[in-house]
Amino acid sequence: MTHAAQSNSMGLAEGDKGDKGRCAIVTGGSEGIGLATSRALAANGAYVFMLGRDAAKMQTAIAETDPAIADRLVPFIGDVTDASTRQALVAATVERFGGPDILVNNAGGGSENRFLEDIDQDDFHRVMALNLDSSFDLCRLVVPFMKARNFGRIINVSSVAGRDAGRLSGPQYAAAxxxxxxxxxxxxxxxxxxxxxxxxxxxxxxMTDRAYRKWEKRSDKERAAMLDGVPAGRFGTPEEIAAAVLYFASELSGYTNGACLDVNGGSFRA
Ligand SMILES: NC(=O)c1ccc[n+]([C@@H]2O[C@H](COP(=O)([O-])OP(=O)(O)OC[C@H]3O[C@@H](n4cnc5c(N)ncnc54)[C@H](OP(=O)(O)O)[C@@H]3O)[C@@H](O)[C@H]2O)c1
Incomplete structure (x- = not known):
């Protein structure tokens, strides 16, 4: 390939695709990592359906976004653990864009109890439903549209807890x-x-708001141990996670499939 044939484009914008920009779904898009991801995708030309339960939070997130990209953010209110919400979300992308090109399964978390003895089966299933079941079902729902276009990007937001072990979360979260x-x-x-x-x-x-609520309940010793375990000497930002998702969502990553990218300041390396 000549250098002239190469492009700097992420392949998400109008013109890259020949018609409209790429269409993305980001679950949990109104806050934290999901919001940073939605903004990164929109800044690169994609139209982003952002799912969240709280309409006021969603409205604020969009109002506080750079007006140059805010019109590419499409709010969708609902609970990702609800099957009819997932179906309606995908249907909305089909109606407007013929289906999603990109799916980011980001909504998750939910493990308040950390120790086995405190976790009952309902708690286990609740965490699985939020993180894993919803992601599985959304993959199932979007894939027919991606197959029809011979293009798709699915990014699942896991955790260092799924690679190693979580310090603020429990085994049900690690399993999911x-x-x-x-x-x-x-x-x-x-x-x-x-x-x-x-x-x-x-x-x-x-340090998103949700993570901070867990962090503030920990002792000084536990906090120091967590920070000591990060060679970077600090915690990550939502934008640093979004950058990794953006790469996987782009045309540039077409030969990277089945990978898991650790974005953790060096605290865990496979
Ligand atoms: N923060 C960390 O340290 C960290 C580390 C590793 C992995 N992760 C993972 O990264 C992802 C994002 O975490 P975060 O810290 O950025 O979260 P966050 O700041 O708490 O944001 C959560 C987002 O998800 C939405 N949400 C939560 N439950 C939902 C539901 N049932 N249905 C639809 N939307 C829902 C929230 O909006 P509403 O409340 O309005 O629904 C919000 O937009 C999660 O999967 C988490 O497990 C986070």
Whole structure:
């Protein structure tokens, strides 16, 4: 290939695709990592359906976004654990864009109890439903549209807890997040022949509001131990996680399939 044939484009914008920009779904898009991801995708030309439950929070998130890209953010209110919400979300992308090109399964978390003895089966299933079941179902719902275009990008937001062990979260969360990585790897084999990549990102600790609520309950000793474990000497930012998701969502990553990218300041390396 000559240098002239190469492009700096991420392949998400109008013109890259020949008609409208790429269409993306980001679950949990109104805050934290999901909001930073939605903004990064929109800044690179994609139209982003952002899912969240709280309409006022969503409205504020869009109002506080650079007006130059805010019109590419499409709010969608609902709970990702609700099957009819997931179906309606995908249907909305079909109506406006013929289906999603990019799916970011980001909504997650939910493990308040950290120790086995405090976790009952309902708690386990609640965390699995939020993180893993919803991601599995959304993959199932979007793939027919991606296959029809011979293009798709699925990114599952896992966690260092699914690679190693969580310090602020429990084994139910580790199980769900490890499940997302295993599912991504398996789907990458099945879907690769259709131009669809499925990768995961495993963030270390990122001080979002939700993470802060857990952090503030920990002792000074526990906090110091967490920070000591990060060679970078600091925690990550939502934008640093979004940058990894953006790469997997772009045309540039077409030959990267089934990977899990650790974005954790060096605290865990496979
Ligand atoms: N922060 C970290 O340190 C960290 C580390 C590793 C992995 N992660 C993972 O990264 C992802 C994002 O974490 P975050 O810290 O950025 O979260 P966050 O700041 O708490 O943001 C959560 C987003 O998800 C939405 N949301 C939550 N539950 C939802 C539901 N049931 N249905 C639809 N939307 C829902 C929230 O809006 P509403 O409340 O309005 O619904 C909000 O937009 C999660 O999967 C988490 O497990 C985070």
């Amino acid at each position: 997040k490890a499940g997302m990585i295993g599912m991504s790897r398996h789907l990458s084999r099945d879907l690769g022949p259709f131009g669809i990549t499925v990768n995961s990102v495993a963030p270390g600790f990122v």
